[in-house]
Amino acid sequence: MIDATLKTAVREGTGKGVARKMRERGQTPAVLYGGGESTLHLALDTHDADYLFRSISVDNTIVSLEIDGEKEPVQSLVREIQTHPWKATLVHVDFLRIQKGVAVDVDVPVNLVGTPVGVRLGGGSVEQIIHDLPLRCIPSKIPETIEVDISGLDVGDVLHIADITFDEGVEVTVAQDRTICSVAAPRAEIEPEVDEDDEGLGAEGDASAEASEGGAASDSSEN
Numbered sequence: 001m002i003d004a005t006l007k008t009a010v011r012e013g014t015g016k017g018v019a020r021k022m023r024e025r026g027q028t029p030a031v032l033y034g035g036g037e038s039t040l041h042l043a044l045d046t047h048d049a050d051y052l053f054r055s056i057s058v059d060n061t062i063v064s065l066e067i068d069g070e071k072e073p074v075q076s077l078v079r080e081i082q083t084h085p086w087k088a089t090l091v092h093v094d095f096l097r098i099q100k101g102v103a104v105d106v107d108v109p110v111n112l113v114g115t116p117v118g119v120r121l122g123g124g125s126v127e128q129i130i131h132d133l134p135l136r137c138i139p140s141k142i143p144e145t146i147e148v149d150i151s152g153l154d155v156g157d158v159l160h161i162a163d164i165t166f167d168e169g170v171e172v173t174v175a176q177d178r179t180i181c182s183v184a185a186p187r188a189e190i191e192p193e194v195d196e197d198d199e200g201l202g203a204e205g206d207a208s209a210e211a212s213e214g215g216a217a218s219d220s221s222e223n
Contacts, residue, residue, distance in 0.1 A: 004055075007066045008043060010069070011042060014041055027046060029092050031095065032095045033096065037097060050089075057144070062142065075139065100139065101138055103136050107132040108132065108135055109146065110148060112126065114151030116183045117153065125183070129182070136170075137169055150183075155185050158182040161174065161175070
């Protein structure tokens, strides 16, 4: 599990006008909520926040918020990042305060490892259905990724969530029978179908045409 740190400060005032002035100063408004404590309105350095979010998996990385004036950093998870619809710049960030020993819900990336035997020897292809798995666990057990060895899969094999082993205390919050990935059979080259009746008609048509041409030549010689 990767820990990340982000410096921030409590901001005074809320509303669109305050947020607009913050963005003009290179800051992004944010909120920190949960954990049985009051909501804090924060100000992030936009450049630092954007750089951090691009370098981590925001769905399952614990972010330590170093709040100006506070002695201890606050452990949090990113719950929502709002960006400008076409500029792709940060607009607002929501953080969830987490507590030691209290389970949280996270989405963890699924990383398929190895080349299936059905691909190497059978010419098949891997079709990955699920790329992120929703899990519930205490913060200290949040995995960075879920690595799954698929080298033993043959053509036609299917890997389900139930086939993956998780650490004790880690709960998958979707149905166990859902498909993670499968190895599909190679696609055969499809040859165009030829209708035998059409082929026969074509031959007869050619013969009729030749007969007509022969008849016309005969008539011409007689004249």
